[in-house]
Amino acid sequence: MNLLWREALLSFRRTRLLSVLSVVTIAFALFVTGLFGLVAMNLRLALGQLEERVEVVAFVQRGTPSQTIAVATSDISAFPEVREVLYVSEADALERARTELVEFQDAYRDLEVNPLPPSLELKLQPGYRDARSAGEVAERLRGFGFIEDVRYGREWVQNLDRLRTIAGLVGLAIGSAFALVSMVIIGVTIRMTVLQRAREIQIMRLVGATDWFIRGPFILEGAIKGFLGGVLAVALCGAVFAAFKGQGVGLGLGLTFFGPLEVLALLVFGTLLGLAGSVVSVGRHLKRV
Amino acid sequence: MIRFTKVAKHYPTGSEPALADVTFHVGRGEFVFLTGHSGAGKSSLLKLMYAEERPSAGDVRVSGFTIGALTADEVPRLRRRLGIVFQDFRLLEDRTAAENIAFALEVTGSRADVIPARVARVLGQVGLEHKAGAFPRELSGGEQQRVAIARALVNDPPVLLADEPTGNLDERATRGVFQLLRDINASGTVVLMATHDLDLVRQAGHRVLELRDGHLVFDSAADQEEPA
Structure with a gap:
């Protein structure tokens, strides 16, 4: 287990620029998803308040x-x-x-x-x-x-319905698109890492390392990148939220930031994206090494 | 330890077979040279031994494993019972000599507390105790090949496969590496060494297998070989 972490972190150190780049890209993708989540969450809360009045x-x-x-x-x-x-x-x-x-x-x-x-x-x-x-x-x-x-203010209620549906669909579409983009980015960075470490992988195979032993560090690396991307995305969302509040935009609208559950969800989402991206990419590219 | 029976190997891209009807047997404690011109099939034969390739026909047995029937999970188990050395050393440039050797133990799940002693032992065996902390770029070609041999030996394999191990070395380093392989063989390890160096082959007096266009055309021990 220690070796798994050491190899994953070593890979980070060796491909520092690439790793930073991939974490930032993942963070950006998650940031946009998170930002949309923030908007959707506030929209939902606002709709909830409007609904009270139906x-x-x-x-x-x-x-x-x-x-x-x-x-x-x-x-x-x-x-x-x-x-x-x-x-x-x-x-x-x-x-x-x-x-x-x-x-x-x-x-x-x-x-x-x-x-x-x-x-x-x-x-x-x-x-x-x-x-x-x-x-x-x-x-x-x-x-x-x-x-x-x-x-019962039929049109008003119907518009509210439509707004809620649109918000849900747009959220789903944008969230899915960026999730896909994140996975592709992670896949590409893992591919580059696999190619960069092709020699090491060949040596590992020659000395009798099992397939899962070889995959392990890559998968862990993807998960760590996804997690770090998630942390960065939460920080960016927080910064944007604070800037909005600081400028007085939305004051009086009762803007709300993510609670612990939403933050956890974004981190888990990032980690899962990293995991999924690396599992798919490692499986595909290891065959070519 | 190694038995080939009517082995053929075809690659999808090649019109001629890389190996055809190859039969031989290598017993315990033997030192065998594998010779032949470039493209004769030496590397294909070695690749079959460490299951990098599978035979198209015939039967290959190495250290108790039947190569044609190996599952993906069994390949690492086979390779842990083989030491493999290449012409280009295949060392990790960003790790020291000791770390390169330790790597082979770590990836095969050895206990961390036994690794330093085993690394020190094989470094002593190849005469490089004083170079444990050196990176490959700080070592000569002969020393790098010794590190590669030490890595191949660290799991105590019964069979050592060497693919042109002296191909990149000058004459002095070649003699040194060859003597090291003989010492390893003297301690009971089967050594199968592919080489172009016919002077070395002639002087050594070990068994010779010669391949030509994928066929085994000469086996110096053919007369003593038991019938298959």
């Missing part, structure tokens, strides 16, 4: 007995999609309009008849805050005889 409003016919509304509220609360049902009476609605819509304060004050209908405001459970679920809930609400109209 609600369904059902307008109730004036004069509906409070008994009927109470029974319906209890039924609606039992919907699996529904987290909370709030009954807003006509008076409550007017009071709220007066408080929230300051520019119409005078108009609301002078009213002789309250034009605002009572309503039921539904907040949805996490996981159901999408256009389809909101639409289904709205459809069921329309089945109640005393409900005049149901609104």
Whole structure:
């Protein structure tokens, strides 16, 4: 085991420039992936906050007995999609309009008849805050005889859905592309190392080293490079994040950096990329030595 | 220790076989010269012995291994029972003489605590105790070949294969390396040495196998050879 580490580290020392170059390239690839991950993570958090605001409003016919509304509220609360049902009476609605819509304060004050209908405001459970679920809930609400109209900001919810899907797909595409690029880069550097060490490999074979003994240091080297690339990528992401925060970009948006789990994931991802790249490359190129 | 029976070797790129119908046997303690012009098949024959190549036909047995039937996992086991020396020494330039020898022990999984003593022993055997810390570029050709021989010997192989080991050496170094190989043979190791140096072959008086165009055309011990 000691020999494995020694040979892997020796290879680093012998091909210092190449090793530094490959770690930097891997780091750059992981950095871009990480940066995208950071954007995606913040986008997800922001969407999460927006999702909180997805609600369904059902307008109730004036004069509906409070008994009927109470029974319906209890039924609606039992919907699996529904987290909370709030009954807003006509008076409550007017009071709220007066408080929230300051520019119409005078108009609301002078009213002789309250034009605002009572309503039921539904907040949805996490996981159901999408256009389809909101639409289904709205459809069921329309089945109640005393409900005049149901609104859930259909377009807004659909746009939110689309944004989330696009963010997911772009993340997947960019992440996969850069993962592939990282693997290719690691493969190329391992190939160069294998060719550079061809003589040593031939000697190892001649004196009876097993195939896995020969492969071991290369594979370990790839994993170390991937890991170091990951460390550098996390540092770069941190630097960019700090610069953004320092310049006040995004202040008030509540930007968040990776937690320990995400950092660990990036390091593991880097190491796995290094492993995969070196395993594939060593297998292919050792045959030619 | 080494037995070839009706061995042929064809390479996909060559129209003529590199070896054809080669049969011979090398017993314990023998010193055998393998001679022949360039392209006669000497290297192919040696490559079959250390399983760098497989026979196209016939049977090759070395140190108890049947080369044609070796699995990939068995090749390292065979090579640990062989010492192999080449004309170009094949030393690692960035390691000292002692490290080059130790390398052969390390890659075959020897215990770290026994390596220094074994390296010192073989360095003494080849007369280079005082050059243990020298890098190959600091050694003469003869000394580099001695280091290569020491590396080949360090695993105590019963068979030593030497492919033109004196090809790059001057006459004095050649005599020195040859004498070393004879000493090694005297201690019981089978030595099979491919060479162009017919003066050396004539003077030594050891058994000679001569190849011509892939055929074994002369075996000085043919009369004493047991029927296969």
